[in-house]
Amino acid sequence: MSSSSAANDKLAHDSAERLAAQVSERLAAAPLPPSPLSRPANPFSTPSSSYSNISQLAVVTPVTSSEASFSEAGPSNATRQRPGLVPLSPLSSNTPSAPMSPTGTTSFVGSRFIAHSASNASLAAPGLTHRPPLSSSASVSTGMSEDGLWARDVNRTILDFLPAEDLKSSSRQLHPRLKFKSRRIPQGYISEKPWINDRQHGDRILLIITIITCVIGCGIMGVLIWSGISSVTNYKYCLVMEDDFSSGTIDTDLWTQEVELGGFGNGEFEWTTSNSNNSYVEDGKLYIVPTLTSDVIGEDNLLNGYTVNLTSDGTCSSSTLSDCAISSNSSEDIMIPPIQSARLTSKASIKYGLVEVNARLPVGDWIWPAIWMLPTDNVYGSWPASGEIDIMESRGNDHNYEDGGYNYVTSTLHWGLDSDTDKYYKLHNSYKLRRDTYKKFHTYALEWSDKYLTIYVDGRLRQVIYHTFSESFWELGDFSTTFDNGTSIQDPWPANNNQAPFDQDFYLIMNVAVGGTNGFFADDVGDKPWTDGDRQIAMHSFWTNRESWESTWGDAEDRAMVVDYVRMYKICE
Incomplete structure (x- = not known):
């Protein structure tokens, strides 16, 4: 025992x-x-x-x-x-x-x-x-x-x-309860408790200071939140244009289908058409689908001996000859744009208001969907002096693409004296979905007034850009006052007008581009099959390496930008 x-x-x-x-x-x-x-x-x-x-x-x-x-x-x-x-x-x-x-x-x-x-x-x-x-x-x-x-x-x-x-x-x-006695602690040992025995008067002062600081901080935070909320004005909007595509066709009273060959200043690889292969309405939704040009004219004609003249049939939407006609010539390395797609522009325009587009983005390497706005008149000069508002741009590459694929969207404001002084990077931002992709339907919106301009996805909580017109774009751009040759540079926008160039009427554009040489797809990122520079050389490289990207495009349903509805409002007087 x-x-x-x-x-x-x-x-x-x-x-x-x-x-x-x-x-x-x-x-x-x-x-x-x-x-x-x-x-x-x-x-x-x-x-x-x-x-x-x-x-x-x-x-x-x-x-x-x-x-x-x-x-x-x-x-x-x-x-x-x-x-x-x-x-x-x-x-x-x-x-x-x-x-x-x-x-x-x-x-x-x-x-x-x-x-x-x-x-x-x-x-x-x-x-x-x-x-x-x-x-x-x-x-x-x-x-x-x-x-x-x-x-x-x-x-x-x-x-x-x-x-x-x-x-x-x-x-x-x-039978009193026996107290536990540890074998590790010597008998008679008394543990030290300096926080009790050596408590100083200064500790209480520090505690009081900490509590007061927290209370003041919470008060300041509350004031800032209240100030931010009160600064947002909820305007009353009046509908200017709405299209839910329930008619079954593209409404030509609301939209213009641009037909061009020149790449729209970005060196894009598509030829935009009005063909039903590239833009059509089905089940109450608008489809903008990129296709292969060789499926229409054949691969041999794509590379040699074939002429496209959009002026002769009156379909070209540009006044520039290079945008309307081209002849393939293998000896001169000139080819027809290898991709056909579509670009729709609204006939309605607004100055200050609200734009909402509910859409699903395409999937496929080097596909470039965009929802954006340009000024009706270049009041302050050619691009980008009169401004550009990019509500949504994305890439069809998958989520492993380093610069962001179909799980990213970007929004941008372009302004500057010319293309070399475009200050877009000062008002440019992206929004990434953590547990979702833009292959599903989302609403891309612009709110625009004479006080602020904001762009968001699915509501104000998913804000991509928020800019208040608190200073002029000349000051925000921090432009040089002289050119390299010593010539003085003048502010192209009116004095005491902080909204310019975003104080004019803008119209809406929806398109699906492919490729390009303007840097939207950066060189040496994601096994890009071409290098920025000459457009014809870039298109040849892209087409020659089509085995690397064609399989990612899927069927028309996958590679299409599908639009459910478009709404444009103006601020009511």
Whole structure:
């Protein structure tokens, strides 16, 4: 048996002896009981009485629960079940038992007791093993029920009773909880608590300063938030143009299909057409789809001996000859643009208002979808002096493309004295979808007034650009005052007009371009199959390496920009 078990047995033995002594004292102080025939059956209805012969009282000794049983001497010496006794679960059968009294015993385990008489008969509590008969001539037995500890004679007359409440109180006093003692910490060691013993007055001052600073910071933050919200004006808008494409065809009263060959100043590789292969309405949606030119004129004509003249048939939308006619010539490395696509421009225009376009973007390497605006009249000069608003631009490359594929959209404002001084990078930003792509439908919107211009995706919380007209674009651009030859540079925009050049009417453009030499697809990024520079050389390289990108385009549904609706509003007077 372990040292802790021995200590517990000794403690139990001492506890039992003390409880027996209490019962003995009460029995010694009481007169002899009346005749057993006149004794009431209920021990609680009359005051308890006890024998004066204390030597006949059973001695209390500790035992293990494997030995615990209850027995009493009765007239028939028969074994009976004692109701009301608390059952105790037996311990291991090989646990040694404590010595027993020759006259009788009261078993003690924890704070529960079972009595043993000196007779040779035994009465076991439920769930307990029987104890071997005891040899003694004692005529008094003790026991315990759920109500308390009792003593009685052979006639089952209650001689004395100790309530359970007194037993519990005594048990707590005899069995105090042992405190945990660590073997790692030396006895008498007191841990240091400098934050309690060495607390300084300065600590409280620092705490107060911290709390005051937090309160002031929260107040300032609240003022800034309120100021920002109050600065946004919710204008009343009047509808200028709306197209949900429910008519089943492209409405020529609302749109113009631009037909050109020249690349639109970006060196793009497409020939924009009005053919139904490249732009059409299906199921209430507009499709703008890039296709291969060789599917229409053949690959041999694409590279040599074929002439396209859009002026002769009156379809060209440009007044520049190079935008309207071209002849393929293999000896001079001149080819027809290898891609056909479409570009639609709105006939409506607005100055200050709201534009909303709900669209799904295309998938495929080097595809370049765009929703943007140009001024109706170049009031301040040729591009970019009169401005450009790019509501949405993206790339059809997948999400692994380093500069951002179909999970990115960008928005930009272009302005400058000429193409070399375009300050677009000062008002340019992108928006990336973390757990989604733009292959699904999203709403691209522009809000524009004489106070601010903002571009966002699916609501103001997904803001891409926000610009207030707090300074002129001349000041924002920080332009040089002289050219390299010493000639003075003049501000092309009116003084005291911070909105210019974005103070004129602009119209809407929707198109799907492919490739280009203006740097939108940077060299040496994503295995780009051409190098920026000469457009004809770039188109030849792009076409020669078509095996690297053609498989990424998928069918017409995948490589198309699909538009659900377009709405243009102006600010109501």
